[in-house]
Amino acid sequence: MRTRTGWWLGGGLVMVGATALGYAALVERNWFTLRRYEVPVLAPDAEPLRILHLSDLHLTPGQRRKQRWVAALAGTDPDLVVVTGDNLAHRDAVPAVAEAFGPLLELPGVFVFGSNDYAGPVWRNPLSYFDRDRPYVQGEPLPYEDLRASLVGAGWHDLNNARAVLKAGGRSVEAVGVDDPHVARDDYPAIAGTVSPAADVHLGLAHTPEPRVLDAMSADGFTLLLAGHTHGGQVRVPGVGALVTNCGLDRRMARGLHRWPPGSGSWQGGAWLHVSAGLGTHPTAPIRFACRPEASILTLIPR
Numbered sequence: 001m002r003t004r005t006g007w008w009l010g011g012g013l014v015m016v017g018a019t020a021l022g023y024a025a026l027v028e029r030n031w032f033t034l035r036r037y038e039v040p041v042l043a044p045d046a047e048p049l050r051i052l053h054l055s056d057l058h059l060t061p062g063q064r065r066k067q068r069w070v071a072a073l074a075g076t077d078p079d080l081v082v083v084t085g086d087n088l089a090h091r092d093a094v095p096a097v098a099e100a101f102g103p104l105l106e107l108p109g110v111f112v113f114g115s116n117d118y119a120g121p122v123w124r125n126p127l128s129y130f131d132r133d134r135p136y137v138q139g140e141p142l143p144y145e146d147l148r149a150s151l152v153g154a155g156w157h158d159l160n161n162a163r164a165v166l167k168a169g170g171r172s173v174e175a176v177g178v179d180d181p182h183v184a185r186d187d188y189p190a191i192a193g194t195v196s197p198a199a200d201v202h203l204g205l206a207h208t209p210e211p212r213v214l215d216a217m218s219a220d221g222f223t224l225l226l227a228g229h230t231h232g233g234q235v236r237v238p239g240v241g242a243l244v245t246n247c248g249l250d251r252r253m254a255r256g257l258h259r260w261p262p263g264s265g266s267w268q269g270g271a272w273l274h275v276s277a278g279l280g281t282h283p284t285a286p287i288r289f290a291c292r293p294e295a296s297i298l299t300l301i302p303r
C-alpha cells in the first residue's frame, strides 16, 4: 500500500516538475512585459524625461517575435534609449538586432556591451547557472565590431569605457559607461571624474552591476545607474526571489529600482540603480520562472 502511495507521489512530483519546466521554457520565456518606474533625479520644476532601458536580448536570427516586440517599443515615445549589453547569441544576429532596434535607432541612444556580445554561447549543464563559482568559458568570437558600427552609425553613443554629453528630450544628458566588468573589460579610472553641474541628467552604465563600479560612478555624482546581466535571477522562487545574480550584487537587488549605496536615503545624495531583468536567456538555459523577460520605461521626475 505504502509502495503504491509512493509511486503516486513520485509520479505527481514528476508531473508538476515537467509542467513547470514546460511553462518556463515555452510560455514565460516569451511572455515579454514592459515595466514602468518613476525616478526622482531631475531639478525641481523640470519636465519628465522618458528613458527606455533594454538589456540582455541574447538574440538569435530566428527570434522574430522578440524582434517585433522590441521594435514596437518605439510606440512608448521614449526620449532616450539605453542598452546595457548582451545583445547577441549567434554569429549572424547583428541584422536581427538592427531589425529589433529599428525605429529606436532614430532616437538618441547610448550603449555598453556585455560579455555575450563578444563570444557565443557554450553548451553546458543548465544548472550551472546557479553555480556562483563556475568558470567563465568563451565560445566562438561574435561580430561585435559590426554591432558597434551599426549602433554608432545610427548616432548612438558607444559608452564602453567612455563618457559623452548628448541631447535627449531637449535636456543635456551626461553619460558614462564601462565595458563589461564581468570579464574585466572595465576601465572606469580612465574616464572617472566629477559630473558637470551644467548637465540636467547624469547616467552611469555597466552591463554587470559590480558594486565597485557602482560605488565609483555614484561617488562621481552620477545619479541614475543602469545595468543588466542578472536576468533578475532568471528562475525566481516565489517568496524567496532570485537565488543568484552572478556578480557581487546582493540577490535582493537582482532586478528593479534600488538605492545605491544600498539603504541610502535620497537626502544623503547617492544614486538610484535600475537593474533590468532583460529580455532573453543564455541559449544554454532557455527558461524563465517567476521572472518575465522585460524592458523598462524609467520616467525621470523632479527630486
Ligand SMILES: [Fe+2]
Pocket: 056, 058, 086, 114, 116, 229, 230, 231, 278, 282
Ligand atoms: Fe545576459
